[in-house]
Amino acid sequence: MNLALAAITAVVVGGAVVAVTARDARATLLGLLVVLLGSAVLADPLPGPLPIAARMAAAFLACRLIAVAIRGVDVLTSGSRLGWPVDLLGATAALLVGVGTHGLGATPAGPVSAQAAGFAVGVLAVAPIVSGRDVLRLGVGAMLLLVAASLVRVGLAGTPSDLEQLVESGLVIGLGGAIAIIVGGARAASGDLVISGEAIRDLAFDGTPAPELLRPAVGSSIHIGRAGRVGGAGQASRLRDDADSGRADGAGQASPPRADGAGRASAPGADTGAGTDDQPSVPRIEPKVGRPARDHLRCGRGVAARSAERRVVGSRRDRRACRGGHRCGDDSGKRHPRHRRQPARRL
Amino acid sequence: MLLAGIGAAGLALALPDARIAVMAATVGGLTGILVTVVSPSTASSVVVAVRELRAVAVAGFLSILAAAWLARPLGELAALPEVFGLAYLGFAAAVAIRFGAIPFHFWAARLADAAPEVTLPMLMAWGPAAFAVVALAWTDQSVAPLLLPLTLERGLVVIVGVASILLGSLAAWIQDDLEHVVGYTIVADAGVAILGLAALDPAAWEPARSWILVFAMVRSAFAGWVVAVHGAYGTRRIGEIRGWALRTPLLGVGLVIIAAAGIGWPGLLAWDARATLVNLTLPGPIGWLVVLGAVAPIAIYVRLLVIGVGRPTDLVTRGQSERPTWPAPMPSRPAHGRGGLERAFERTNRAIGGGLDVLWTVPAGVRANRSLIAGVFVLSLAGLAFTVSAGGLGVSAAAAAVPAQGGEQPTGSEGPLGSEPPSGSESPSGSEIPIESPSSVQPAESPASSAPSSESGPSGSAPVVTSSPRARQSGAPSFEPLPTF
Numbered sequence: 001m002n003l004a005l006a007a008i009t010a011v012v013v014g015g016a017v018v019a020v021t022a023r024d025a026r027a028t029l030l031g032l033l034v035v036l037l038g039s040a041v042l043a044d045p046l047p048g049p050l051p052i053a054a055r056m057a058a059a060f061l062a063c064r065l066i067a068v069a070i071r072g073v074d075v076l077t078s079g080s081r082l083g084w085p086v087d088l089l090g091a092t093a094a095l096l097v098g099v100g101t102h103g104l105g106a107t108p109a110g111p112v113s114a115q116a117a118g119f120a121v122g123v124l125a126v127a128p129i130v131s132g133r134d135v136l137r138l139g140v141g142a143m144l145l146l147v148a149a150s151l152v153r154v155g156l157a158g159t160p161s162d163l164e165q166l167v168e169s170g171l172v173i174g175l176g177g178a179i180a181i182i183v184g185g186a187r188a189a190s191g192d193l194v195i196s197g198e199a200i201r202d203l204a205f206d207g208t209p210a211p212e213l214l215r216p217a218v219g220s221s222i223h224i225g226r227a228g229r230v231g232g233a234g235q236a237s238r239l240r241d242d243a244d245s246g247r248a249d250g251a252g253q254a255s256p257p258r259a260d261g262a263g264r265a266s267a268p269g270a271d272t273g274a275g276t277d278d279q280p281s282v283p284r285i286e287p288k289v290g291r292p293a294r295d296h297l298r299c300g301r302g303v304a305a306r307s308a309e310r311r312v313v314g315s316r317r318d319r320r321a322c323r324g325g326h327r328c329g330d331d332s333g334k335r336h337p338r339h340r341r342q343p344a345r346r347l
Numbered sequence: 348m349l350l351a352g353i354g355a356a357g358l359a360l361a362l363p364d365a366r367i368a369v370m371a372a373t374v375g376g377l378t379g380i381l382v383t384v385v386s387p388s389t390a391s392s393v394v395v396a397v398r399e400l401r402a403v404a405v406a407g408f409l410s411i412l413a414a415a416w417l418a419r420p421l422g423e424l425a426a427l428p429e430v431f432g433l434a435y436l437g438f439a440a441a442v443a444i445r446f447g448a449i450p451f452h453f454w455a456a457r458l459a460d461a462a463p464e465v466t467l468p469m470l471m472a473w474g475p476a477a478f479a480v481v482a483l484a485w486t487d488q489s490v491a492p493l494l495l496p497l498t499l500e501r502g503l504v505v506i507v508g509v510a511s512i513l514l515g516s517l518a519a520w521i522q523d524d525l526e527h528v529v530g531y532t533i534v535a536d537a538g539v540a541i542l543g544l545a546a547l548d549p550a551a552w553e554p555a556r557s558w559i560l561v562f563a564m565v566r567s568a569f570a571g572w573v574v575a576v577h578g579a580y581g582t583r584r585i586g587e588i589r590g591w592a593l594r595t596p597l598l599g600v601g602l603v604i605i606a607a608a609g610i611g612w613p614g615l616l617a618w619d620a621r622a623t624l625v626n627l628t629l630p631g632p633i634g635w636l637v638v639l640g641a642v643a644p645i646a647i648y649v650r651l652l653v654i655g656v657g658r659p660t661d662l663v664t665r666g667q668s669e670r671p672t673w674p675a676p677m678p679s680r681p682a683h684g685r686g687g688l689e690r691a692f693e694r695t696n697r698a699i700g701g702g703l704d705v706l707w708t709v710p711a712g713v714r715a716n717r718s719l720i721a722g723v724f725v726l727s728l729a730g731l732a733f734t735v736s737a738g739g740l741g742v743s744a745a746a747a748a749v750p751a752q753g754g755e756q757p758t759g760s761e762g763p764l765g766s767e768p769p770s771g772s773e774s775p776s777g778s779e780i781p782i783e784s785p786s787s788v789q790p791a792e793s794p795a796s797s798a799p800s801s802e803s804g805p806s807g808s809a810p811v812v813t814s815s816p817r818a819r820q821s822g823a824p825s826f827e828p829l830p831t832f
Contacts, residue, residue, distance in 0.1 A: 105427050109419050122408075129401060138397055142404035146373070149408045153366065153415035164367045167358075171370050174377040175404075181381055182396050185388035195394055 005044060005113035012038035012151075013091050013120045019140050020124045021084035025070045025077050025193075032140055033063045035121065036172060039147050043159040044111040051165035058169035062143075062176025069180040069187070070136065077193060078134040080127065087124060094123035098155070108156055115155025122148030133195045135186045139179030146175065349469050352378035356477035365485040366414040369441075372478040373407035376445060379470040383462045395461035398454035406441040410482070413438040417489045428493075432500040435490045439504045439544050442482045445475040446537035447530075448511040455534065459526040464574045467526065468567040471533045476563045479540050483555055491547045504545040505628050509637055511538025516643040520650070525573040525583040529566065532609075532644055536562035539621050539641060546627040554620035556746035561617045561736045565609040568725070568732040572601055575721035580666035585651070590659025592652065595669045597722030599655055604729035606648035608736035616738035667718035674711045 015034030022028045036059030040052050047055075080087050098119030102112040121144050128134075128141025150168060154160065160168065186193055355375030362368040380403070383396040413434040440451075447455025455471060462470055490497075515535030522528045540562065543555025577583050579595055592599035611618035621641055625634045684690040713720070735742050 104416060105430050106419065129404065135393065135397055139400065142400050145404050145408045146411070149411040149415075153411055157366070157415045157418050161364075161367075163362075164364070164370070167362075167367050167370045167374070171374050171377075171407075174374045178377045178380040178396075178400055181384050182393060182400065185384040185396065186390075186393045188388040189390045189393055195390065195397065 002044060002111065002113065005042060005111050008038050008042050009095070009113040009117045009120075012042060012117045013095060016121045016124045016144055017084055017088050017091055019144065020128060020137070021080040021087050023076050023079040025136055026067075028077055028136065028140055029063050029066055029070070032066075032143060033059060035144065035147055036062065039117070039151055042111075042114050042117055042151060043154050044113075045159055047159055047165060048162065051160075051162050054166055054169045055172070058172040062172050062179075065173075065176045065180040066136075066139070066183065069183040077136050078132070079137075082127075087127075091120040091124050095120040098152075102155065104156060109158035110155040112155065114151045118148045118151030118153075118155060121151060134193050135182050135195065136179070136193050139175075139182060143172075143175050143179065146171065348378045348381045349466060351375075352469055352474055356474055359477045359481055364418075365481055365488070366411065366418055368481040368484075369407065369410040369414055369478070372445075372474070372481055373403060373410075375474045375477065376403035376406070379403075379458075379462070379466070379474065382466045382470065383458065385463075391457070392461040395454070395457045399458065402444050402447075402451070402454040406444040406478075409437040409444075410441040410478075413441070414485060428495055431490055431493060431495055432497045435486065435497060436500045436503065438482050438485060439500075439507075439541070442475070442479050442544060443504075443507050443511075443541055445478045446511075446541065447471060447475075447534050448507055448537050448541055449514050449534065450507075450510070452511075452515075452534055455530060459524070459530040464526055464570060464577065467529055467533075468563065468570045471530060472563040472566045475537065476540070476559045479544070479559055480556065482544060483552075486544060486547065487549075487552065491549070497547065501545045501547065501628075504541060508538045508541035508545060509629070509640075511535060511541060512637060513538075513640045513643075516640060516647075519644060519647055523585050525576060525585060528585075528647060529570050529573055532569065532647065533562075533566050535641070535644060536566065536609075539624055542624045542628045546624060548627050551624060551627050553743070553747040554623040557616055557738075557742060558620040558624060560742055560746065561608075561620065561732075564732045564735045565605060565617075568601075568605050568608070568728040571728045572598060572605060572725050575601075575718075575725045578667075578721055579718045580662055582662055585654060587660055587662050589654050589657040590663045591666075592655030593659060594663050594666060595718060595722055597669050597719070597726055599652065601722065601725040601729040602648060602651060602655075604726070604733050606645060608729065608733040609648075610642050610645045611736055615736060616743060617736040669719045669722050671719055672712075672715045674708050674715055 012035050015031045015038060018031030019028050019035060020031075022031060037056055040047075040055035040059065046052070095116045098116035099112055102108050102115050104115075108115070125141045125144035125148055128137040129145060132138045132141060150160075183193065186195065352375045355371050355378065359368045359371040359375065362371060377400075380396050380399050383399060384392055416434045417431065444451045447458075458470060459467060512535050515531050515533075515538060519528045519531035519535060522531060536558075540555065540559050543551050543558065546555070573583065575595075575598055576588060576591060579598075580588050580591065582588060592602075608617065611621075613619070613622075622638055625637050625641065628634075629637055684693045734740055
């Protein structure tokens with residue numbers, strides 16, 4: 001095995017692990033960029049300089065498009081639920097399988113490194129594709145899946161022609177653009193990267209067309225909260241925020257009844273934020289039913305403010321606020337919601 | 348974005364190498380995502396776009412792998428004929444996913460709501476049609492000549508095709524939204540195209556391609572009809588457009604022509620192609636049942652026409668009719684001039700003003716008659732669809748033509764039969780044909796029963812391994828119909 005190709009394989013697999021397991025969206029993007037750049041040179045014989053340049057340019061452009069979609073505020077993805085060690089082990093196992101089955105029953109025309117890297121990247125791409133609700137993770141998974149296919153293709157059939165490299169560059173750019181559009185659309189619709197269960201349930205049955213598909217969502221179904229408890233916790237959280245806003249601005253509104261699913265926040269005054277009534281630790285806004293979800297405080301996820309008032313609020317302040325005031329609607333307070341395990345929800 | 352999708356589909360059809368063509372077709376599928384998430388972005392449209400992205404990525408993954416797996420000398424794989432079946436199944440699954448065939452229809456089910464109406468034919472018909480044509484060419488080049496039975500794999504593909512035909516027609520029948528009806532009729536027609544993949548018979552070459560052209564054109568006309576109805580009455584609900592045919596008779600005539608083009612009758616290209624594909628995959632009474640299921644969408648058209656001649660609803664009454672109208676002209680002012688010069692000046696002024704009034708009135712006239720214009724446009728689309736369905740415009744000849752083998756072949760791109768055509772006097776198990784085991788048995792036998800280690804060709808037996816038309820060509824490209832075997 002060529003040592004240089006082996007090193008590139010290790011870099012590509014490492015980049016894929018980072019892309020799939022990182023929580024910071026920028027780290028995810030960096031890992032994806034490493035995968036795209038490494039896959040451009042993972043061939044024997046090496047492609048010509050022009051095809052390599054085209055592939056690299058396409059990689060940079062695709063990642064730049066995604067970066068444009070996620071810029072502005074600190075964006076966190078859902079990351080890998082299994083953790084990076086498990087993903088790394090799985091990728092390593094797939095890499096060894098790729099080495100052992102080089103050619104898949106016939107004489108291969110390409111290097112074993114390419115096929116091995118393709119198997120590893122493909123295994124890493126499965127989880128985001130199948131079970132992710134984070135649109136950025138889904139998009140990264142789709143990109144990794146196609147990169148895996150192209151790497152296996154190189155391992156089986158040899159170095160691609162110049163035309164194929166060019167078309168593949170176009171595919172990478174198109175995919176990057178599609179991911180950027182989706183991420184931008186998700187942030188515009190909900191201010192977040194996670195698709196709620198309500199939006200998915202609206203599309204579960206192909207009956208009447210979903211009304212919100214025909215007009216912008218005002219009382220958006222996208223809601224903050226943990227993935228496993230989107231419906232109940234989301235509504236409860238929204239009700240609690242409404243109650244808080246009523247108390248904060250002295251509107252004198254009657255507090256709406258609390259949902260059972262989040263009734264663990266016992267006292268009405270217990271969830272008024274980390275601070276006291278006179279000095280809340282986070283800017284208080286008045287989310288109402290029907291206002292876009294981006295005005296809601298996203299607690300526990302470390303996602304900073306989406307509205308103008310909240311841009312100064314960083315992830316650490318969110319966590320302090322959460323620990324102090326149980327704004328997340330969870331009465332444990334002993335473990336940050338960010339570190340709790342969530343049941344996987346399938347899209 | 349639609350132009351980009353059409354360009355990618357055209358590029359996919361022009362490329363001789365299937366490995367590159369599937370990448371181009373995948374790029375075309377990505378343009379649909381851009382159309383789906385245009386503003387206003389809602390949570391549900393993002394969900395639909397994500398599902399579409401997933402479907403396109405998985406289909407691209409399967410097709411790239413399948414094409415790469417078989418695009419090299421595969422003599423050693425003669426001991427593992429299951430490999431060919433896996434590759435074939437992967438590519439067929441990719442086509443089914445791209446078409447939104449049942450049971451892979453979840454991503455396509457809501458596309459009709461999220462994407463604009465005019466883009467539905469491109470997203471669900473034309474783009475996947477190009478992908479299917481690439482798959483058909485790959486199957487003919489790489490899998491069909493091996494004469495492997497592939498019973499299980501073909502059975503699975505046939506099941507998907509039949510399910511799409513029957514359940515897609517049923518789903519279209521029960522829908523109340525016209526866009527959903529269009530979407531599910533596309534799914535039902537795509538089932539017939541998938542049967543073309545399952546045939547693995549040279550006789551299916553022309554009907555499969557003909558059917559793909561016909562159904563894409565017919566569904567485009569149907570989608571145009573829906574757009575016209577929506578524009579005239581502001582709704583897509585079937586229950587709310589009762590009496591539409593009385594208000595917009597041109598659309599009624601257009602729907603009749605679209606129904607005739609989509610269903611056809613014996614002797615018409617659409618009917619013959621569909622019947623041929625079904626009979627090649629499902630001979631016997633089961634095949635005729637499936638053919639009946641494939642023509643079941645006629646009930647949908649009848650339902651729409653019956654509703655169209657019913658008592659008009661308030662929505663239809665208030666909607667736009669196709670009666671030609673013209674905006675009322677500006678009233679003319681009486682002349683006030685007393686002297687000759689004054690009157691002459693006034694007349695000149697009035698003439699110029701009249702000309703300007705006509706210029707300003709034309710756009711208003713177009714707006715007032717947009718229902719009529721839409722009806723004429725739908726009528727022309729329907730006529731074009733019927734022409735294609737009848738085999739006009741050289742559709743039959745184009746479908747029967749064999750793509751020329753041209754351009755530079757990438758490294759290791761020889762198919763299973765190698766790049767040189769076999770000659771009649773030579774043994775087909777020469778060095779240029781890596782696959783030797785199928786050549787020593789009859790087509791009906793399983794390749795597993797043959798001697799995979801046999802190195803010599805058949806002794807005195809006629810060459811059984813048939814080469815694809817592309818393998819026979821040498822020298823200048825030429826188009827010739829697929830010969831019978």
